[in-house]
Amino acid sequence: MDERIRLRLDVSYDGAGFSGWAPQPTRRTVAGVLVETLDLVLGAGTATGLTVAGRTDAGVHATGQVCHLDLPVDVWRQHEGRLLRRLARLLPADVRVRAMTEVPDEFDARFSATxxxxxxxxxxxxxxxxxxxxxxxxxxxxxxxxxxxxxxxxxxxxxxxxxxxxxxxxxxxxxxxxxxxxxxxxxxxxxxxxxxxxxxxxxxxxxxxxxxxxxxxxxxxxxxxxxxxxxxxxxxxxxxxxxxxxxxxxxGYPQDPAEYARRAELTRRLRVPVEG
The missing domain is CATH 3.30.70.660 (Pseudouridine synthase I, catalytic domain, C-terminal subdomain)
Structure with a gap:
């Protein structure tokens, strides 16, 4: 199995044209558009495990949304210098990936959030x-x-x-x-x-x-x-x-990356997965 790396994506979007974040087979969603574009750039199924901090409802906007995904290390090294600009060209105007950052495997956009x-x-x-x-x-x-x-x-x-x-x-x-x-x-x-x-x-x-x-x-x-x-x-x-x-x-997330896993474990114990 290919070695994989975890990436944090900082995302913004105008929610007016979306039926929320979460994928829905017959509706336009933020996650759906993002995955389609990543598949176009990197190849279908290359990016896996897309996980979001807050699953916003239909019509809700975001300027500070955070998600994570995993990529094969060799794919990331091949594309990292130009992936952000390629996404900017191919994504529709109502959604932007503002930053892509390498993070530890323990980082969970949803459960590590404070x-x-x-x-x-x-x-x-x-x-x-x-x-x-x-x-x-x-x-x-x-x-x-x-x-x-x-x-x-x-x-x-x-x-x-x-x-x-x-x-x-x-x-x-x-x-x-x-x-x-x-x-x-x-x-x-x-x-x-x-x-x-x-x-x-x-x-x-x-x-x-x-x-x-x-x-x-x-x-x-x-x-x-x-x-x-x-x-x-x-x-x-x-x-x-x-x-x-x-x-x-x-x-928000812990300042110390060593706290990502502990925070995620605590959150999972406290509640069933939540809606943003």
Whole structure:
């Protein structure tokens, strides 16, 4: 068997034209497009074991996605100096591989990760979203109060069972630790939520945003999003915010590569594979 090497890929994409990350036989997905292009450049089946940090849903964007794959060492040595530019020429314009880095075999893009951070963008401008930003910014039809949004966010930070905000997956835990959740207005007046946790359940970030928005526009008290944490199943009161406002912006890993395997083992023990 050929000696193989593990590579980390840093990937960004506009999610509007994709049915999410995960491969689906009859749909256009980020993983599907990436594998097709790698097969075209390197030969079918040469790149194996594509594994991603966060399996984003349909319509969700990424500027900081991370995945890994394995290549035969001789193939990598043959192509490493020009592979990034070849991918840039052949990949569609809505997905980019920004970097390819050799990593230890113990690196696991999914299970070695220590955190994922997402941002959600909303405008409450009376005219709606700027046309050039409409694919990444949600237009909210009511004024939003920044202080109320942050008060609602405060009740969701910490380690909780987020079952009320997760799509149920059999045998999967909904216990998560949210280490950061806050809102700010950027210089253009766009409201940006930053949400960071060790991992997220499917649709969790957009569900949290949906709950905070109705507190931010005054239709619910700021304590309401936090009060839902007592539920042990998904709450029908929570509306999932649209996908196009959400972007995966960063995935964190241990600074010491020697910790990759330990972190991966710990994560596997704690939970069934998660959705990003």
């Amino acid at each position: 955190f994922r951070r997402y941002e959600y963008r909303v405008t409450d401008a009376p005219f709606g979203a700027e046309p050039l930003r409409r694919h990444e910014v949600l237009a909210w039809p009511r004024p939003l109060d920044l202080a109320a949004l942050n008060a609602a966010a405060a009740g969701l930070v910490g380690e909780h069972d987020f079952a009320a905000y997760c799509r149920r997956k059999e045998n999967a835990t909904t216990l998560r630790e949210v280490t950061r959740l806050d809102w700010r207005r950027d210089p253009d007046g766009i409201l940006v939520a930053s949400v960071q946790a060790d991992a997220f359940c499917q649709a969790m970030v957009r569900s949290l945003v949906g709950a905070m928005l109705v507190a931010g526009d005054g239709r619910r008290p700021v304590q309401w999003p936090g009060s839902l944490l007592v539920h042990r199943e998904r709450s029908s009161e929570v509306t999932v915010a649209p996908a196009h406002g959400l972007t995966l912006v960063a995935v």
